[in-house]
Amino acid sequence: MATSLQVSGPGGTKSHQLFLLLKDAISSGRMAPGTKIPGELKLADEHQVSRVTVRRALEALTAEGLIMRKPGVGTLVCEQPIGATVMTASVSNLLPNISKMGENSRVRLLEFGYGNPPEGVRERLRLNGNDRTQRSIRVRLAEEKPFSYLTTHVPERIAISYNEDELATTPLFNLLERSGVHLDHATQSISATLANKDVAEALGVAVGSPLISLTRVVYDKEGKGVEHLHALYRPDRYRIEIDLCRADGEDGRYWQPLAPDQT
Template sequence: MAVQNGAAAPEGGKARRIYLLLRDEILGGTHAPGQALPGELRLADAHGVSRVTIRRALDALVGDGLVERRAGSGTVVRRPSGTPVQLKADFATLMPQLQRYAEESTARLLSFAYVTAPPMVGEALNLRPGDRVQRAVRLRLANDKAFSHLTTFVPESIAQSYSEADLASTPLFRLLERRGLQVDHARQTVSAVLATPETADPLETTVGAALIALTRVVYDSDGAGIEYLSALYRPDRFQLEMTLNRVGESDDRHWEPVFGEATQRAAQ
């Protein structure tokens, strides 16, 4: 059972599904602060579940501090306390922006160990079967709020140049550069996954909540793998943006990302 700010997601698939749907609607602005949610009977009819199931979902939202029950008004969306954490990155300049976040935010090292490279990681880093990697799991925070969960794999021969204490206090890329590694290129993908019990608790969210998933594999000029990164981001605390221009003539008009302007903004 995942915990967020001291509250537990409801047990049972139906109650958890309703809880996650309502939670995402509230965080996404569908229900504004001060607005009353539909009554339990209406919610039960709309979602095809019992009022008991709806009540359990609402109880979890109350525990999260997202709603409160008011006599005569029903269940009302609460106004957020404090300044919410919401980092934004332009997709066109994502790499330097993520590096800047690493410099400006704080990190908490959750685990550090040397393990045999998982098959997918070993293949991506061009390692031999049985080769070992240094696996580290870190939580990155802004204003004491977790926004990303980072799992990195670095070949053992490279990782031996820094210690667990180094990784706990210094961004990984800075450590790799100190070793004299020449980064040549990287392959990066972005998708979406659901939070697991292992990732939900550190990110202060619930099991089954949607997360932005970013995978990056970094190589040197010889094609040797340097780093495999699996990063998870809370979408309510981290967003990816991209500016597009409409270009071309007549039937050939299409959308293109604005790389030049984004790069110029990042450099200022």
């Protein structure tokens, strides 16, 4: 295939486009670890760019540890030692597999304070115009590597039952239930976004990197909002897994999410 890369206005450079193209081919498994990828001249010809441009893309891939190059031999797709410890979260477990994370899990509390929440948060928590919330920003680490950036809003009346230190050491759910709140139901919405500078620094990725975005709102029995979470995850260190089972229902067959095995 002789696809040709374009560059028009702020469309990203050719080398960047080629870099993305190759990176995607690797991380999607289309180019398996161990595979020898085409030579620089062949890539240059295939994509209608100069060899310099190909080299830039390959250098970026090398810097990320995705490929290995040897003069006289070629370029090989690396085995990925990084993705070895990918955290997975069953949908049902609102908490990621803490058990798997074990002792290596840690939390950094970046921000902690009270104030008026942004409008979107206030609406979803079903608060009145004046109700204040506690806002906290936390970064979770596994094996000292950050993988999630969590922004939570909790109504002030609930949040006063715990302090800054407790939030830095104890899962928020435990704190909420301890305070007497009866967690009842929740909605989650999953999307994708780009890392801005703050998040990029906290998670150790480049600005503009892709991140999994998850927004969760938890309600109590009365339908009052209890927690609003906006989570950003590094896709190379975190993944959301869902197992489904085909089941028979009243109106025909449908897909039933598997309940978590509470081990």
